[in-house]
Amino acid sequence: MCARAQIKDETKYQKLRDKGESKEKAARIANASAAQGGKKVGRKGGKNPSYDDWTEEDLLKRAREIGIKGRSSMNKSQLVKALRDH
Structure with missing residues (x-):
């Protein structure tokens, strides 16, 4: 339970x-x-658009920034899922 204590x-x-x-x-x-x-x-609401509204290029760039492995072979929906799961 330590990882979820926050x-x-x-x-x-x-x-x-x-x-x-x-x-x-x-x-x-x-x-x-x-x-x-x-x-x-x-x-208060959010200021950033949903990942669904991002271009595939922007999703790929964000995935690279946070170190998602296998990103180069992912399509847009796979990138969105990987970013949300991260």
């Missing part, structure tokens, strides 16, 4: 992961929600 709202985290959010984003939202309350966090 998650403050496990239920919110799991719901976000089930919806396809990355581990990092789900943890960030779940922790902010636990600290500030869900309604306040929900109003």
Whole structure:
């Protein structure tokens, strides 16, 4: 359980992961929600577009930045999944 100790709202985290959010984003939202309350966090909203809206070239560049292996042979949907799973 040590690796997951930083998650403050496990239920919110799991719901976000089930919806396809990355581990990092789900943890960030779940922790902010636990600290500030869900309604306040929900109003704030995100500033970055969804990976689905990125070009394949931009997805590949981001995958390279964070070190996803096998990225050069992935198509756009595989890159999106790999980035969300990272």
